[in-house]
Amino acid sequence: MKPFQYTKAVTQQSAIEAIAKPGVKIIAGGTNLVDLMKRGVTAPDKLVDINNLPLKSISLDKAGQLHIGALALNSTVSESPLVLEQQPLLAMALKAGASPQLRNMATVGGNMMQRTRCAYFYDTTMPCNKRQPGSGCGALEGYNRMHAIFGTSNKCIAVHPSDMCVALAALGAEVTVSSRKGSRVIPFTDFHRLPGDHPEKDNTLADGELITGVVISNNKFAKNSYYLKIRDRQSYAFALVSVAAALEINNGTIKEARLAMGGVAHKPWRLYDAEKALAGKPANEESFNQAAQIAMQGAKGYQFNSFKLKLAPAAITEALKHAAGIA
Amino acid sequence: MTNNQSTKGLSRIDGRLKVTGAARYSAEFAPAGMVYGVLVGSTITKGTIKSIDSKAAERAPGVLSVITHQNCPRIAGYQVEPGKKEPEKGTYKLFYNNKILFNGQPIAIVIADTFERALYAASLVKAQYNAAEHNTRLIDQKHEAFAPEGDGTSKRGEADAWKTAPFKLEQEYIIPSEVHSPMELHAIIAKWDAADRLTVWTKTQGVQDTRDGIASIFKLPRENIQVNSKFVGGAFGSALQVWPHEVAAIVAAKLVKRPVKLVLGRADMFTSVGYRPHTWQKIGIGATADGKLVGITHEAIGQTSAYEDFNEGPIGVSRATYACANVNTLYKLSALDIGSPTWMRGPGEATGAFALESALDELSYQLNIDPVELRIINHADTDPESGKPFSSKYLKEAYKLGADAIGWSDRKTKPGATAQNGWLVGYGMGGGMFGAYRDKAAARVVMKDDGTLLIQTAVSDIGPGTGTMIVTIASEEMGLPAEKIKFDLGDSSLPLAPSQGGSGTTATVGSAVYQACTDLKENFQKLAGNGGTDKPDYAAILKRNNLQKLEVTSTTNGGPERDKYAMYAWSVHFVKVLVHPATGVVKIDKAVCVADCGHVVSPKTARSQLIGGAIGGIGMALMEEVVIDHRYGRLVNNNFADYHVPVNADIPQIEAIFVNKPDPYINPMGAKGMAEIALIGMAPAVANAVYNATGKRVRELPITPDKLLGKDGAMES
Secondary structure, X not given: OOOOEEEEOOOHHHHHHHHOOOOEEEEOOOOOHHHHXXXXXXXXXXXXXXXXXXXXXXXXXXXXXXXXXXXXXXXXXXHOHHHHHHOHHHHHHHHHOOOHHHHOOOEHHHHHHOOOOOHHHHOOOOOEOOOOOOOOEOOOOOOOOOOOOOOOEOOEOOOOOOOHHHHHHHOOOEEEEEEOOEEXXXXXXXXXXXXXXXXXXXXXXXXXXXXXXXXXOOOOXXXXXXXXXXXXXXXXXXXXXXXXXXXXEEOOEEEXXXXXXXXXXXXXXXXXXXXXXXXXXXXXHHXXXXXXXXXXXXXXXXXXXXXXXHHHHHHHHHHHHHHHOOO | OOOOOXXXXXXXXXXXXXXXXXXXXXXXXXXXXXXXXXXXXXXXXXXXXEEEEOHXXXXXXXXXXXXXXXXXXXXXXXXXXXXXXXXXXXXXXXXXXXXXXXXXXXXXXXXXXXXXXXXXXXXXXXXXXXXXXXXXXXXXXXXXXXXXXXXXXXXXXXXXXXXXXXXXXXXXXXXXXXXXXXXXXXXXXXXXXXXXXXXXXXXXXXXHHHHHHHHHHHOOOHHHEEEEOOOOOOOOOOOOOOOHHHHHHHHHHHHHOOOEEEEOOHHHHOOOOXXXXXXXXXXXXXXXXXXXXEEEEEEEEEEEEOOOOOOOOOOHHHHHOEOOOEEEEEEEEEEEOOOOOOOOOOOOHHHHXXXXXXXXXXXXXXXXXXXXXXXXXXXXXXXOOOOOEEOOOOHHHHHHHHHHHHOHHHXXXXXXXXXXXXXXXXXXXXXXXXXXXXXXXXXXXXXXXXXXXXEEOOEOOOOOOHHHHHHHHHHHHHOOOHHXXXXXXXXXXXXXXXXXXXXOHHHHHHHHHHHHHHHHHHHHHHHHHHHOOOOOOHHXXXXXXXXXXEEEEEEEOOOOHHHHOEOEEEEEEEEEEEEOOOOXXXXXXXXXXXXXXXXXXXXXXXXHXXXXXXXXXHHHHHOOOOOEEOOOXXXXXXXXXXXXXXXXXXXXXXXXXXXXXXXXXXXXOOEXXXXXXXXXXXXXXXXXXXXXXXXXXXXXXXOOHHHHHOOOOOOOO
């Protein structure tokens, strides 16, 4: 990899000052960034290590909102009694991701910032608009078995690889960020973006902004939520498709539903229409099948991934059945 | 030798060294002044190098040299004799000319004072190419396949006799290319001790074959070359030859006059050290109503490279496994613009068995005969090829042991008939066979006056537990506790041993150790005079005779028994799978692997080896597949995140069972190898179980959810 400078930020302010300059990247767990640097996909001039910043806490406020610091480890969050009690869907999704070794290094903020695992993005000899805008999309007519079926553009059909983010999208979390200009809150579903004409931009984080944490508002999904991940092997494999399903059920009737999918789009794919269709319906397989069909509207398959058009609705139904306790 | 039926046995002798990190692998030595080499790979698939710009790399900090075809010192063994033409095919010659034969082919080595600096400088080497049209897709090239030298075709009885049978089928079976994926990366440290004397530490399955290979490439006397490979972290066939990266390190070390270490990256492990070839097969098979096989026709086309013919004979299983009067085979190679394939655990047989054992399963449904019963009906009592008796064969017993252990009687013939918590349940089985070889080998045993025994032989231990096997044999033969026995392996200066491959080490090297111990004991008995016992006090005898040690080197080889008997080891794998009908996810619920490999010398390590091979077979069945983007000829999954081998979560309880009856002829221990049969037959067992669960026959591995869902997403039945 290209030689680079490395510094450790001791305060949030100093980190924000450091990243205000171009060519500077933040490093936390480094589970993805270091790989990208080794492969020459990214070549920062300077790394700012933020692991010493006090952004590791997990707490519940008076309104029942769960606050998770950007530097909380994936493994810590997945085993936190607060998370398991309040937002078990998040813990399930985290445990479905990566391997224990990676979860012990990876942070919540870093998980959100991980890049796609598209092979064309990683191989610097092949075309990729995300890595090198204007070079073309290798996956569009290449090996696209793992690729998107929703929200693609002719510039990029990559998927976001995270499991955690699928759960956070379903739960309607918010992202808190800080920069020289101050702090702001980004709804989780607005954090990641679709590729459009600018697949090089994964998210809506502005230059110089530091993720400080995520907030999940109080909800009644803890009893009936489930994260289903369909993959080629049972651990350490990215999702063919995954589904985060959360239900609030009263006497067998769905009061509110939340659904998001992974492995199908450039961002965690929230299924709003299917959620709406589920509200007020009985929590049974028929309702779930209907919702799954609605969820698939607008889906488009490519040469090697059209199986997802069948796998995705099957997975939605399956996840909802698990969430409702009727699997 | 006692026929020890105990399942206890020694624990892995070097296990503690391995788990504590004390075992030193080839990359873990540091001769004084060592520097680091990193290879630069071609980014085109076929064509020529127009130019290479290495100036920036040469100027980068810490760089000692950049070697390309433009400045590579002459490698003596590469040179063509004056007046002779460059052969069209032969081993790939590193940095020899400007030709590009496959993507990732090394075009330069950068040598620097640290690994990081070498790696960075390697990224600065820029090549310009004249690209030519390439082909990396086997299926496109089928029509251009050619018969390999040797046995392309064969016929026993009538050709295509299966067509005349009342029950018959013809189907195509495809396996993708798979890579060995050992945990330990290939690595070499090359150190020139003088202008014509070389020491290397390298990952190899055979230190003496590597020594001889290097001697031939560099035209050095082989006694001038010392090869060390004390520990090997898995190889599976990938370390049976001298690879270009080893040549690169040796050349570099000579040029910079410093020891050079070169460790391949994981991506290079996919392109530079061989793989199991992508193979298309077609089987026609027919039987009478009572299940007796009428004929088998087995065709195969396997992938090879443009510069080398790799022949692993996958069709051999159809000739050798079952009693069938009419068998004809046709085997061809297809030369693709990819690096050469090589041996990979169960070479040939693992590929062939997927086709044959799947086809037999398909036939069993047509005939409505239980798959185990169908195999028993067609059991070969003598070798179908030669007519010779088998030296030993207890396959029928193996079928019974396996069927009982998996609960075969719970299997319903009708596919999809059983469900468990919303998952479809299926049972399947498949068999494997592999020749039981015994080669020439020597061992030196040294008894010291402190009562300890040292055993020396050049063999490598790539992980099966060779050291444990050797100590077990010596311990039983000499009547010594294992703690008193030390062994020394993986050093080319030690007594003769062939490479560890083809499941031959126990029969070959074990026999030499056995013989050396027998000879040593005899010498002690002579020394002790008439009062000698079978298990004497060695130290006391040495002291009485004023000797510090007594040593013997014995050489053994297979004898005339090989002319009289056909020698094979057999396995049978039983699998219970769960398949989710909506998502196509397959889980192995239970697996039982039975090996008929003669007497089991080292029960614990044999058990591990059987389980390990079975896991390799599960990977082959469910997930392993090298994927190439044929537009570029480049791999798109050359890493462990995207190329899947099984992880713990994929593997259920695997029951390993040994028939454990000695072969009376093969060697004094009655032991046959079992590395290959541990894997061979596992993949079809899984595929057959998936069919039993779902009614969906997958004839192209691996069996991933998308294949089970099919184009319309529904499981066909």
